Amino acid sequence: MMQAFETTTLRINEIFFSLQGETSRVGLPTVFVRLTGCPLRCGYCDTAYAFTGGENISIAEILNRIAHYKTNYITVTGGEPLAQKACLVLLTALCDAKYSVSLETSGALDLSQVDLRVCKVMDIKTPGSGEVTKNNWENLIHLTPKDEIKFVLCNEADYQWAGEIIRRKQLSQLCPILFSPVYDSLNPATLASWILRDELPVRMQLQMHKLLWGEGPGR
Structure with missing residues (x-):
């Protein structure tokens, strides 16, 4: 398997170390591996810079760069990371290296082949995103209790x-x-008042990295 890692490359926009700003892992020091490219164009996207650019990096080199940071938490994100088929190989390589791995995905692409050790954080796109038709509802059967579903809400219509x-x-x-x-x-x-009023079984979250460093993908 290691030989495949040596030769398999992905287009990587950036690799950086920061605090996880979202999900149940919020606040944890995490290495982010951001892949280039995305087939969606959500109106609120804050990582449009990842649609293009980056460099081709082997999985072996990605693992080498990650190893410089003293954390066990890795988040593979984008763009849409699953738009690159080799992302599946990367996820397995990270799990084999004993990292605790999360995948941030739009849910528009097939999740069935994602390594079962990965925590999948899957968006469901709302009407306000402009990409509601891209939701792949068949992905729901591939979610487990350790995964998470995320709704990014633009307005009350999205909430309802x-x-x-x-x-x-x-x-x-x-x-x-x-x-x-x-x-x-x-x-x-x-939003908090609506959730309490309707007693919805959800966890509200804010993007902690934006509270700390402002709009954009802060560090």
Whole structure:
């Protein structure tokens, strides 16, 4: 397997060390491996710079760069990381190296081949994202209790839509559900009041890295 890692390359936009700003791992020192490219164009995207650019790096070299940081937590993100087929090989290599690995994915691409040791954080795109038609609902059967579903909400219409999807598809029986307001668009206190009013079985989250370092993919 190591030989495959030596020769397999991915287009990498950046590798950096920061605090995880979202999900149940919020606050944990984490190495982020951001892959280049994404087939979606969400209106609120804050990583459009990752649509292009980057450099081709072998998986062996990615592992070497990660090893410089004293953390066990790795997040593979994008863009949309699964747009590169070799991402599956990278995820397995990271798990084999005994890292605790999370994958941030839009849910538009097939999750069935993702290593079962990976924590999948899957977005469900709302109408406000502009990409609601890209949701691949078949991916729900590939989620386990250790995975997470995330809704990024632009407005009250998105909130109501997300609540209906949770009820209709019984998402709370699959894994934890995260609600996140679009930064500088939906007031967090307003979202919190809706969740409490309707007693939804969700965890509200804010993007901690933006609270610390401002808008953009801060470090």
